Amino acid sequence: MAMNVVWPDIKAAIADIEDGSSVMIGGFGGAGAPIELIGALIERYRKTGSPGSLTVVNNNAGNGAVGIAAMIDAGMVAKMVCSFPRSSDPKAFTERYLAGRIELELVPQGTLAERIRAAGAGIPAFYTPTSYGTQLAEGKPIAEFDGRYYVQERWLKADVALIKAELADRTGNLTYNKAARNFAPLMAMAAATTIVQAKRIVEPGGIDPEHVVTPGIFVDRIVEVADPRQEEVLLREGARQ
């Protein structure tokens, strides 16, 4: 079977992510956070010291001591690209940020989504009214179209995307669960290597083509995580990762 992106082992699926990589991580708050892929990456870092100095792209900057917050706590994140680095327990990011030990690129949420989508679609830049006249537009080209001013924003690519899906088939077609979809379909397009944890992997045909959300062409590796943990549930249990 030539068209098979299923990997048997989660550790192997993340083993070649290098120091200094940019990593897009799906999820909005806890919905869609690929906790097991993140866990495997943290475990590898703790054992080997690699991959460190990562740039992580997500809407948020972690919550509590699980998921992205646990990556930050472990010391493997040099920079966050996000729209909203606040949460109910933002200590991991906030302490490092205020101490100047982690970099922040703050991007309006719609601009973040569109920059990622543009990268996936091969569009190097686009114009948006968002952030015009604000601090977040400083240094960016401005242009007038039909009497209104717009800010030029560039595409945002990544080396790797880590994504949580509901169903996958072995060719990489994906579905998601409710609002856990959020940034995942965009990130899958924008990363050089897209790694997915899916709750269940089915044979081709097992997902109705009308229901495919992310077509398999955007997916490089899939691992099955049959009983994934939900970040918000872990937070409420006071878990550490």
Add this chain to the structure above:
Amino acid sequence: MSAKLSNAQIAWRAAQDIPDGAYVNLGIGFPEMVAKFKPEGREVVYHTENGILGFGEAPPPGEEDWDLINAGKKPVTLKPGAAFFHHADSFAMVRGGHLDVAILGAYEVAENGDLANWSTGPGSVPAVGGAMDLVHGARRVAVITDHVTKNGKPKLVTKCSLPLTGVGCVTRVYTSLAVVDIVDACFVLREKLPGMSLDELQGLTGAVLVVEGGIGDLIVPEV
């Protein structure tokens, strides 16, 4: 008559202006309260940045589905006819001008419609979320806010002192004391609490309140 409206009363007043059939985004925190006061008989579809149209109130405790949350990361339920979509589609709805109304909170609003509601300046962690997108996307951008800050400083000003969210984007402000429209870079007073004189209200406002035609009484039930 109390000296000023409570947050719930401000939210109630704002809710009265949401038309039947509107697609609406409510900012996280205080603006979320507006949904509670939607007048009977109007059908309104709520949009949340993280990819849902047609969500409803919170589920009962113990029935939360943490993959079904709003932009404030709070659990919600679905109304019949709800839809899920990814973030680029969600913000196409915003930036493409498809939303009818956005209701947001504010640190400051200027008489030309500038809004500051995302950053209190250096020393804090800046967080912008979807606010900068919403102010340029929705057809009508309204603000709900106390008329003055906790220290009594006016929030309606000639020029914002805090970092801007958007330029010339706000069209109406519902405060604890008044309803004010922004027309041609002026605050135009539409309604004020009946127990308060125009001079008193002007004294709590950091820019000129223009009176154009009549001033309505801002009468809100206890809610």
